Amino acid sequence: MSLAHALLTSLLEQPSSGYDLARRFDKSIGHFWQATHQQIYRELGRMEKAGWIHSEPDPEAGRTRKRTYAVLPAGRDELMRWAAEAAPLTELRDEFLVRLRADAVVGPLDMVPECVRRRALHADKLRAYRAIEARDFAPEAEPTRRRRIHHLILKAGIQYEQGWIAWYDEALQVLAQE
Amino acid sequence: MSLAHALLTSLLEQPSSGYDLARRFDKSIGHFWQATHQQIYRELGRMEKAGWIHSEPDPEAGRTRKRTYAVLPAGRDELMRWAAEAAPLTELRDEFLVRLRADAVVGPLDMVPECVRRRALHADKLRAYRAIEARDFAPEAEPTRRRRIHHLILKAGIQYEQGWIAWYDEALQVLAQE
DNA sequence: TCCGACTATGCAACCAGTTGCAGAACTGTA
């Protein structure tokens, strides 16, 4: 049940509507825990039933159905309880590696263009992360605890993308030997 | 539908029973695409219905229900078709990072022991991969195309684990600043 | 000969995530 807890975290950082949450999510926690808006709405409903959050019509919403969600004490407690739990190790799970292994048996199918494409996508992500880093974690800014942790999390993403870029470079070398 | 194709690959490498497949899977493709035996049996059933594979009672099975599965030409064609397709990028999806971000809001909850534990698990995996590398990809062995690709895939795992180990080392440093 | 461990297969229920679609209000513009 990571999504519920990811949403709790995000709502604690700032109470917001489902839609805003979905968009903000994409730009923060979404970098390492993706969710569609459907999932988010469904989960918000469950969380409200569980008494973790509370919603009311957005005061600035006019006649729209927009609602603002905020975390209740029970939700905060639940988040603390959950965060302290041990999490299962995230294992490598990569469809492209399955395809590459298939290529080793039934190929060669020329995986080079796909490697090039994927390397570029990882490079895009890395660039985006670097931009966030430059903007939000400039060395002269005061490093509060929260900032240090957010930076650390961002570095996980940077490390992940860099690893793949390096690997695709090697893959291209290996696949070129033909 | 990666699992079906992962199984086709594995069955092409060697026809086998569901049970053997499940065990072999754990030691090869399972390193980057996990599946339980339930999933494997269900998928084998579907694949047989689709005409991709064919099964018959294992000749050495005696009175057990053991069946051996082998790939049919249609299955091989399907695998080739699929392997050449573009795959969506595998995004970072890590529950621990969600917990860490929760800790930044409601903490500190002392994530150090969990970091230590996770670092050790990654180190275990890395050691296992290194052992496979030393055993199967010794530099003096003749590097066929298939071997080169299998080695490349293994290196993806090595790179992945190394990346996390380095990151957890940094995380421990950051979390110690308190 | 009984028992526990292991091999081998499978059903049923459940949960999380995905896809496709749609309704309703608001905003800008032709």
Next chain:
DNA sequence: TACAGTTCTGCAACTGGTTGCATAGTCGGA
């Protein structure tokens, strides 16, 4: 004022993965 595009919410159906359990045969040892 009519329309297109965007914001915001949500239902329904489906797929893939997980969990718990059931069954049935084999093998070795107390």
